[in-house]
Each structure stands twice: as C-alpha cells, then as structure tokens.
Amino acid sequence: MQIVISNQTKEPIYEQITNQIRAMILAGELTEGEPIPSMRTLAKDLQVSVITTKRAYEELEKVGLIYSIVGKGSFVAEQNIELMREKKLHAIEEQLTVTIEAAKELGLSLKDLQQVLSMLYEGEE
Structure with a gap:
C-alpha cells in the first residue's frame, strides 16, 4: 500500500492518510477483507506518530470503510x-x-x- 505524505499542503497528515486509503478502497485497489498495515507499521513506514495513524483508521472505521479486530488487525470492510x-x-x-x-x-x-x-x-x- 503506497501512501504519500506531503508537507506542502495544509491538509492534516491524518486526512492525507484517510483520503488516500479511501481512494484505494473506492478504486478497488484494496478489496473486501484485505488486511491493511497495522497502525504502528504504517506510522513507522510514514515516519509519523501512531496517534496520527490511529486517528486516520478511526475516521475510516467511522464511515464503514474498514473494521478492526483486536489482536488480528484492520481490514477493508464489505462495500455497498x-x-x-x-x-x-x-x-x-x-x-x-x-x-x-x-x-x-x-x-x-x-x-x-x-x-x-x-x-x-x-x-x-
């Protein structure tokens, strides 16, 4: 999963992450049931705070694009x-x-x- 963070935009980092993952799901690049990187792994890869990735994942869960299972990880939700x-x-x-x-x-x-x-x-x- 390729996410690019820009320091040249006024958009908060968590929104950049949220929007890029949302776009990948809507474009079919990430499919139903597919695991996405853990919050810690994504934070490490992007060199951002785990709090930032946690907020992005919470936003994606709130709109029903992903779901999380404690101890298992986060996955792309079934999409209507x-x-x-x-x-x-x-x-x-x-x-x-x-x-x-x-x-x-x-x-x-x-x-x-x-x-x-x-x-x-x-x-x-």
Missing part, C-alpha cells in the same frame, strides 16, 4: 457499491454547486461553464 457511488455523486454535486455559484458571481453563462467543464473533463481522459 451502489451506496458508495451515491455518496461520491453527492460530493460531486456539492462541489459543482460551489463552482456554479462562483461562475454566476463572475457572470459566466451556462454555455461558457459547460465549455470549461468539457475541456477539463476531456483533458483528464
């Missing part, structure tokens, strides 16, 4: 793909709402905004 898709779609809608509000403040038309979105979307493929 449709529910996960719905959550991601909701997050996209929230981000787009903010973007639309900013575009309206600038006086961009819907057509202009659609062109920008199309260019960005096609550039990512």
